[in-house]
Amino acid sequence: MTLEIPRNQPPGKEATIVVSGTTHHHPEAWKWYHYFTFNVDHKVIGIQYLVTAFLFYLIGGLMAVAMRAELATPDADLLDPNLYNAFMTNHGTIMIFLWIVPSAIGGFGNFLVPLMVGARDMAFPKLNAIAFWLNPPAGLLILASFFFGGSQSGWTAYPPLSLVTAPIAQSLWILAIVLVGTSSILGSLNFVVTILFMKVPSMKWDQLPLFCWAILATSVLALLSTPVLAAGLVLLLFDLNFGTSFFKPDAGGNVVIYQHLFWFYSHPAVYLMILPIFGIMSEVIPVHARKPIFGYKAIAYSSLAICVVGLFVWVHHMFTSGTPGWMRMFFTISTLIVAVPTGVKIFGWVATLWGGKIRFTSAMLFAIGLLMMFVMGGLSGVTMGTAPFDVHVHDTYYVVAHFHYVLFGGSVFGIYAGIYHWFPKITGRMMNETLGRIHFILTFIGTNLTFLPMHELGLQGMPRRVAMYDPQFTHLNEICTIGAYILGISVIPFTINALWSWIGGKQAGDNPWNALTLEWTTSSPPAIENWEVLPVVSHGPYEYGHDVQPLAATEAST
Amino acid sequence: MAIATTTSPSHHEEHKDLRVWGLLTFLISESLMFGGFFATYLFFRGSNEVWPPEGTEVELLVPTINTIILVSSSFVIHFGDTAIKKNNVKGMRFWYILTALMGAIFLAGQVYEYMTLGYGLTTNVFANCFYLMTGFHGLHVFVGLLLILGVLWRSRLPGHYSATKHTGIEMAEIYWHFVDIIWIILFTLLYILTLF
Ligand code: HEM
Ligand SMILES: [Cu+2]
Secondary structure: EEEOOOOOOOOOOOOOHHHHOOOOOOOOOHHHHHHHHHOOOOOHHHHHHHHHHHHHHHHHEEEEHHHHHOOEEEEEEOHHHHHHHHHHHHHHHHHHHHHHHHHHHHHHHHHHHHHHHOOOOOOHHHHHHHHHHHHHHHHHHHHHHHHHHOOOOOOOOOHHHHOOOOOHHHHHEEEEEEEEHHHHHHHHHHHHHHHHHHHOOOOOOOOOOHHHHHHHHHHHHHHHHHHHHHHHHHHHHHHOOOOOOOOOOHHHHHHHHHHHHHHHHHHHHHHHHHHHHHEEEEEEEEEEHHOOOOOOHHHHHHHHHHHHHHHHHHHHHHOOOOOOOHHHHHHHHHHHHHOOOHHHHHHHHHHHOOOOOOOOHHHHHHHHHHHHHHHHHHHHHHHOHEEEEHHOOOOEEHHHHHHHHHHHHHEEEEEHHHHHHHHHHHHHHHHHHHHHHHHHHHHHHHHHHHHHHHHHHOOOOOOOOOOOHHHHHHHHHHHHHHHHHHHHHHHHHHHHHHHHHHHOEOOOOOOOOOOOHHHHHHHOOOOOOOOOOOOOOOOOOOOOOOOOOOOOHHHHOO | OOOOOOOOOOOOOOOOOOOHHHHHHHHHHHHHHHHHHHHHHHHHHHHOOOOOOOOOOOOOHHHHHHHHHHHHHHHHHHHHHHHHOOOOOHHHHHHHHHHHHHHHHHHHHHHHHHOOOOOOOOOHHHHHHHHHHHHHHHHHHHHHHHHHHHOOOHHOOOOEEEEEEEEHHHHHHHHHHHHHHHHHHHHHHHHHHHOO
């Protein structure tokens, strides 16, 4: 990408950009304490999202390890069952609403989207900061709920259970979800407007990086589905606190309505957690395989297809709630249809890898690991999407196995891949590859050891969400618990690596991977306004192996 | 250093004011929250033999007057928008004050209705839906009112709004139309459909 257009305005009195020779009033980069304040720079916000989310990941992870320790034996001997339920509920809630969604969309989306489309910031920087700052209080509300017994009803909060256990904790939980929901709506509208209207004029739609296509689809999905969850939660809150009976069958209410409202959001929510990851995959794989992505258009459009079809499959979570036959039929078919655009992506990546000059960097290892695990998770998803099979395994550990293959093996692996890939851009320093490999190996073994046996447990009929189980399941559970300990340990080399590299890692330079998307044309970390001179796009984002020169902004302009 | 240049407050390339697009996106999103409420209501309506249940008499007179006021206020506010596009700040203020008044009357009518109805929030599922949906809508009218008052407050500053600079005015108007459209659906569901 070559740089031609000079800025059409001379720096005014608030100029922040270094123009060679002239003085300027702001530093090129933020000071450390700016990262703890209400900062409107999209890059700061992206980092704020990533770091906060990671802290919640550690908290949610500790809860998971505690639960697995409890499940190492058939009896409830370690945690009191109520505490187990509270851990189970808030583990799920934190992992979904405070780790995967905010880091994948808020973190990577905010850091990368403006850089990738050649904008200086998001369309609404203040709104963006507000969206981020709704997250910490949400987390605090969830943690506070433990002082009131902890919400007990699982991350789905199905009534009537959620109406009869720990009402204060449940209300706090609802408020927390409403906060993160608001955050995600505000964030999404910002992404939609930014991607649609703030691309550099020289970038054609088919030169838009696939990550941006993915974030666009994700945002549309979030905008359409999150408010419906809000509606359901408001009704639940009224039932809990103000004496209404929307979900109280004995007073004319109906619990299945809640399930519809909930899953109309929460099925799409699984795509909120995976579409941005698909975007990350589409960036990481071509760069480290040194090949153009296979089927750019197919991958871009399949994101949009997943977004549309994803809105029509929610009932596959409710096959066992008295769903009439025609509905089961309709939603089985629509569910199976979603597997098609998903498959398109998988084939696109495999074809990109095929014959590529693969560099087995940590980012690439996680991407390849993701491919393997996500295929597993997708396949178990397809089996459950068919109503007859789902009726059999619903609410067993088979479901737990499925969604951990897609969420851990998919989303979390993808977030890791993204961090290894963009860490040099974000911090200006390289991560340590040896520690990265150790991290990958531990995570890969840990994930499979923890979640593979759960398929078998589920098929044998072990119910999910219980602190005690029939002793016949002991052996497999022990394996799962060992896996969980390994997963717990796997976070350590990563955390050390991230902290240590951030402080003292090798200087990265502008473009350590020789990548072709726009974010690599600016300095690492990028200057406050991203570029001194906005880049001009002269070729597609994935033309590896073709005769194009990846140019860094500074080189071209000085 | 002291180079004489036109000092622009913004130091980089201006981009178009995108706030209207932001608002539209937000409103599309928000209408789905009402969509959730509507769906819930329709579900109950479809699954109950008697709807609204015995003893919940839906009062029609005040809400109908209210509806007429709210729907006409959408036209009134539009005149304000037309006025500002002709650089007529006074005219805009007139129409916006009128809209605010109509909105306030609507809210007052709603409060009056709540006080005189023979049932409360917890009476039965219909009443649950009724108060929740109209209450949420009322909250939106209130927010719309605040937006309009904000516009009026700012329009005191000379030159704040003009034929070429009126995004705030436009946004208040769009929001007001949104509130109006939601009300029409609400009115149909909660009042008119109960007649059949
Ligand atoms: C081809 C793609 C997929 C299909 C066909 C599919 C299908 C299903 C079905 C049918 C269930 C319900 C099982 C039951 O409760 O009986 C389910 C559960 C679940 N899936 Fe998927 N899924 C797919 C991909 C994903 C992805 C990509 C994610 C997230 C990244 C995900 C996350 C979940 C979660 C969290 C649950 C459990 C919800 C609960 O708590 O009950 N799935 N999936
Ligand atoms: Cu689903």
